[in-house]
Amino acid sequence: MLLSLQGATVRFGGRAVLDAVDLAVAEHEIVCVLGPSGSGKSTLLRAVAGLQPLDAGRVALDGRDQAGVPAHRRGVGLMFQDHQLFPQRDVGGNVAFGLRMRGADKKEQGVEVRELLELVGLPGAARRAVAGLSGGEQQRVALARALAPRPRLLMLDEPLGQLDRSLRERLVVELRELFGRLGTTVLAVTHDQGEAFALADRVVVMRDGRIAQSGTPLEVWQRPVDEFVARFLGFDNVVPATVAGAAAVTPWGKLPVPEDAPQGTRSLLVRPAGVRLVAAAEGLRCTVTARTFKGTHVAVHLRPEDGGPRLEAACALRAAPEVGQETGVEFDSTEIVVLG
C-alpha cells in the first residue's frame, strides 16, 4: 500500500475531529473522501501531509511510518481548497516552486513548467500574474504546481469547489483522464457526491471523523450502508422498517424487499426510481406537493394521505402529474435497499 492510516486520531480541544481512521490507498488508485463539512476530511489530508500532528495512530507512506517526518520531506502534494497560489510570483514561478525546492536547475524548471502548463491546458501562461487569473485558471495552475515535483501521492482538497457547474463537470473528466495517463495516486476530498463518483476508483464516506462506508462508486451508490450515507447521497425516501422474509412493514405500508435482505428492525431506502405512480385508486394514496425538473426526469414530491413520511418519485417527463393532483403509489422491490 502506498498510503496507510491506522487508528489515525486528531483532537481539537476535547473533540475528536479524526477518530481512529483506518484507510489504505494503493498505488495508481484514485480515492475520494466524501463527507459533509466538518466531517474531518480536510484534517485527514493535513494529517497525511504532515501539517497536522496526530494525537494517536500512525500514517505510513510506502510502509514507512511518517511520525516525525516534517511536511517538506514527505514527498506528497497537496492542492489547497482555495489554491493558495503565491501572490508575489507569476504563474511560472508558482509552478516551478516545488522544482526549485528540489534543486532543479533553471533549464529543467523551464522545460517542466512549459510541459505542465500545456498538460493543464494553459500553454504559454508562465509569465502571467496570478492575480489576473480566473477561478478555473487558478485551479489549473494550482494543479500544475502540485504535480510539478512528481509527488508519490497527490492530495486534493475540494479541488473543484469554487468553480461553476459546467466547468466543474468538464474538469472532473479532464482530471480523471490526466491522472490515469500519468498514473498518479490521488487522495481527494469533496462534499460533492457527483464529483466524487466521477473522479474516484473508490469512494470513502466520512461522518464525524469516522469512516462510514468505503467502496467503488457503484457499490456506495447502490448499497448505502446506513441512513446517514443514504441521505448524504441525496436519497430522502428513508423510513424505519421491520423486515421479515421478503416483506417489510413501513409507514408506507407493506413493501417488497429483496429476498437476501437483512432481517429485523432496520432502515429502508426506496430509490425515487422505485416509486411508481399509478391510478389514484390503487396502492398508497398521495397528493403531489411539488415538481422539480431534473433534465432527464421530473422529481415528483408526494404527501401520503394517511400522514406517513413524504416521498420522492422519479417520473418520465410527460407522465408527471400536476401539483395538487392525487395519485396512487406502488413500490418496486429492485429499487429498495434495506440499510444496515
Next chain:
Amino acid sequence: MGNAARLALLAGPVAFFALFFAYPVAAIVARGLKVDGVWRFGRITDVLAQSDIRHVLWFTTCQALASTALTLLIALPAAYVFARLDFPGKNVLRAVVTVPFVLPTVVVGTAFLALVGRGGLLDDLWGVRLDTTVWAILLAHVFFNYAVVVRTVGGLWSQLDPRQEEAARMLGASSLAAWRKVTLPALAPAVAAAALMVFLFTFTSFGVVQILGGPTFSTLEVEIYRQTSEIFDLSTAAVLTLVQFAAVGVILVVHAWTVRRRESALRLVDASVTARRPRGPGQWALLAGVLATIAVLLLLPLAVLVQRSLDAPGFGYYRALTSEDGGTFLVAPIAAIGNSLQYAVAATAIAVLIGALAAAALARRDAGRLVRGFDALLMLPLGVSAVTVGFGFLIALDEPPLDLRQSWILVPLAQALVGVPFVVRTMLPVLRAVDVRLREAAAVLGASPFRVWREVDLPLVRRALLIAAGFAFAVSLGEFGATVFIARPDSPTLPVAVARLLGRPGDLNYGQAMALSTILMVVCAVALLVLERLRTDRTGEF
C-alpha cells in the same frame, strides 16, 4: 516551527539586549543606589516624596497623553490620504513628512522657538506667542511624531483590501459605519502600535521640552539629565531612571495585553492597487486639509530652519563648516556628515538583523508565553532614558572582554538599540497577517522552514522590512541622548555637532548649527527618497 527553533532565533536578540541594554542600565542604577556595596532602596521613597519630583511625574504623563491624542487626531486623516488617495508627488511628500522625525530634538526646539517664540513668525504677524504655554511642546511633539502614525498606520492601510469595505456597504452599512466596523478593527493593531510609540516618545521627550519648557515644564528625562550632568546627583537620577523604567514597563504590559488578540489574519493586497485619484468634494477637501496641515505644521518650521541657515551672505555659515579653526571640534564640522552616515548604516544593519530575527520568532500565532513576553521587552529601550543608556555604556563596557570604549562600534550599538523596536513593531503585524496556509503550501512543495520564511514570508514583508530599515536608519541618524555621551570628540555625529554649536555663543555658531541641521535634514530626505524608490520599483517581483 518548533519551540527549539524559535528559541534559537531568539538567542541573538536576547544576548544583544542583555549585553547592550540590561547590563549598562543595571550598572548605572547600581552606581547610583549602592553605597559601599549596600543597596539603599530607601532613596526611592525619599526622592518620590519631594513635591517637585511629583510635579515632574504628573506633567510628564499629562503632556504625553495630550500629545498622543493630538498626534492621532491630526495624523490619522493623513494616514488615510497617503494610503488610499493617489496624487502627484505623493512619494516625495511621504519622505518629507518623515524628516521631522529624525531631526535632532534640540534643532526642532530651536526651530519652534523661532516660529512661536518671542520675535518669531507668529509674534511678528499677529503678536501671538506660544512658547510660555504647553501648546508649543504639544505642537512640537505632533511635528515629531506625525510620521510615526502616517507610516505605521498608513503602511497597513494601503495593503487592506478595499473590497472588504465594499462588502460591508452592500450589507447596508453607511460608508462611515463600514469604515468603523471593517477597516478600523483591522487597523486597530497598527493604530495601537503607533499610539504606543508616540506615547513613549513624548513620555521620554528630552530636547524639545528642555528648550520649549523653560523653567515651568520639565519631563522625567529632562530631570534625569539635569541630575546626571548638572547636579551630579547620581542617586536621584538612578531613582528617576527606575521610575521611568517602571512606568514604561506598565504601559508595555497593558499594551501587550490589550493589543495581542486583535491582530488577526488580514487580506493583504498590493498597495499600488488600493490608491485612487480623489473623488467627490469630501475627498478633495480631506486632501487639501492634510496638505495644508503638512505645510503649516511640518514645512513651516523646516523652512524657518533653512531660512536662518542662509542668513549670512554668500552661504557664509555653510562655508564656515569646512574650516577646522572654529575651535568647537578637533575636526571640521562638515566631517560629522560622514561619521553620521557610517554609524547609521552600521546601526541599521544591526537593528534589521536583530529585529528581523526577533520578529520571525515572535510572529507565529502559537508562540508560547515566554516568547510573547519578550515581545513587550523589546520595546523597553524606547522607554528608557537615552541619557542613562549612553552613560551606562561608558561605565559598563569599559573592561575586558567587553572593553568597547575605544571601538567605533559603540555608537552604532547604542543607536541600534533604539532601532530594533521599530523593526519589530513594523514587521510583526505584517508577518502575523501572512496566511498560514501559504506557508503550508510551500512546505508541502518541499520547502524547509527556513526556505518557507525566505520564499513566502520575506517577499510579502519586504515592504515592511524596507520601511523598518528606513526608520532604523532615520532614528540612528537623529539619535542624540545616548550618542552625546559616547561619540568620541574627534568623530562627532551631526546631532552632537549641532548641539555643541548651539551651546556656544555668537551668531556664527548659531548659523552653523542651522546650516548643519539643514544638511542633516537633506541627508535624511535623500535617504528616505531612495528608500521610497526602492519600494515602488520592486513590489510584486521577487
